[in-house]
Amino acid sequence: MTDNVLQEFPEYNDNYRAGFVSFVGRPNAGKSTLTNALVGEKVAITSSKPQTTRHTIRGIVHRPQTDDAPGSQLVLVDTPGLHRPRTLLGSRLNDLVIDTLSEVDVVGFCIPADEKIGPGDRFIAGQLNKLPHKPVVALVTKTDKVPRADLAEQLIAVDQLGREHLSSEGRQADGFASIIPVSAVRGDQTNVVTDELITMMPTSPPLYPSGELTDEPERVMIAELIREAALEDVRDELPHSIAVTVEEMLPREGRAADKPLLDIHATIHVERDSQKAIIIGHRGSRLKQIGSGAREGIKKLLGTPIYLDLHVKVTKEWQRDPKKLNRLGF
Numbered sequence: 001m002t003d004n005v006l007q008e009f010p011e012y013n014d015n016y017r018a019g020f021v022s023f024v025g026r027p028n029a030g031k032s033t034l035t036n037a038l039v040g041e042k043v044a045i046t047s048s049k050p051q052t053t054r055h056t057i058r059g060i061v062h063r064p065q066t067d068d069a070p071g072s073q074l075v076l077v078d079t080p081g082l083h084r085p086r087t088l089l090g091s092r093l094n095d096l097v098i099d100t101l102s103e104v105d106v107v108g109f110c111i112p113a114d115e116k117i118g119p120g121d122r123f124i125a126g127q128l129n130k131l132p133h134k135p136v137v138a139l140v141t142k143t144d145k146v147p148r149a150d151l152a153e154q155l156i157a158v159d160q161l162g163r164e165h166l167s168s169e170g171r172q173a174d175g176f177a178s179i180i181p182v183s184a185v186r187g188d189q190t191n192v193v194t195d196e197l198i199t200m201m202p203t204s205p206p207l208y209p210s211g212e213l214t215d216e217p218e219r220v221m222i223a224e225l226i227r228e229a230a231l232e233d234v235r236d237e238l239p240h241s242i243a244v245t246v247e248e249m250l251p252r253e254g255r256a257a258d259k260p261l262l263d264i265h266a267t268i269h270v271e272r273d274s275q276k277a278i279i280i281g282h283r284g285s286r287l288k289q290i291g292s293g294a295r296e297g298i299k300k301l302l303g304t305p306i307y308l309d310l311h312v313k314v315t316k317e318w319q320r321d322p323k324k325l326n327r328l329g330f
């Protein structure tokens with residue numbers, strides 16, 4: 001930690017709490033939406049399609065010191081969905097998730113209130129059981145989608161899941177450290193989630209300056225925004241096949257200082273010619289749509305006008321080829 005960080009926190013004292021929390025859960029469980037709700041600004045990318053969060057994206061919750069509580073900082077590490085691997089990419093993602101989890105202070109296991117607990121959840125619980133010293137909080141998400149009676153039943157089922165699957169030797173107590181129902185969309189109980197997570201953080205000096213919401217490199221955020229735009233309205237098989245790389249970001253030469261323009265060159269990678277055709281669309285109409293969709297988000301992120309140059313490339317079988325995976329940054 002730099003001295004700069006401490007200068008920003010004159011009230012910092014020995015009771016200050018700060019640490020890392022990571023949300024896991026099967027695809028679509030509501031991890032990104034919850035991250036955004038806790039941080040209060042859009043940092044992670046959400047989509048109604050599963051498995052869009054491939055990169056570790058952090059958001060930071062700052063709580064200033066009050067008469068009742070010391071100041072605190074919660075660093076949210078948003079991981080890809082932990083899921084049963086079917087491809088090499090799948091198993092790489094799982095390794096990445098386990099690595100991330102071994103370094104955080106608390107794991108938040110997101111389980112939707114409106115879906116029955118299934119093999120995917122039991123798989124995740126089994127993986128978490130491999131980290132016996134890691135406290136796990138169950139977050140029962142999307143509570144606005146179910147009647148109270150169904151929620152009560154789900155809470156009991158979640159408790160059961162914890163008792164059955166989080167019981168390795170060395171675990172302080174069997175099961176979840178706590179179970180919290182929450183609706184990120186309505187903002188119900190989001191404060192309770194923050195409070196509970198903060199009490200579980202170690203005493204520590206602040207980890208990040210207060211203005212910082214995310215330390216994800218801009219390039220990765222930009223690639224994610226393009227990927228999100230490309231995933232709008234496409235068929236179900238496509239999401240797994242798309243990756244985006246940002247090739248170049250350069251300020252346009254010869255522009256007046258008060259009228260800057262940033263040129264961004266990016267590539268959308270697909271696996272097959274047929275998918276390339278879908279992405280490009282009739283006479284390039286879909287690609288144009290993707291470009292304008294992504295441009296808005298990128299402009300907002302960078303706070304400057306941009307020119308987005310998009311290419312589509314067939315990178316065959318990239319999900320299964322280790323060399324290609326490395327080149328795409330996985």
Ligand SMILES: Nc1nc2c(ncn2[C@@H]2O[C@H](COP(=O)(O)OP(=O)(O)OP(=O)(O)O)[C@@H](O)[C@H]2O)c(=O)[nH]1
Nearest residue numbers: 028029030031032033050051053081142183184185
């Ligand atoms: N009604 C309701 N919908 C929610 C809530 N939280 C998330 N959703 C919806 O559930 C879907 C999935 O949410 P995400 O936050 O993208 O889920 P995720 O777990 O990050 O998904 P992956 O990135 O695929 O792992 C989206 O359509 C959200 O709008 C909630 O509290 N209430």
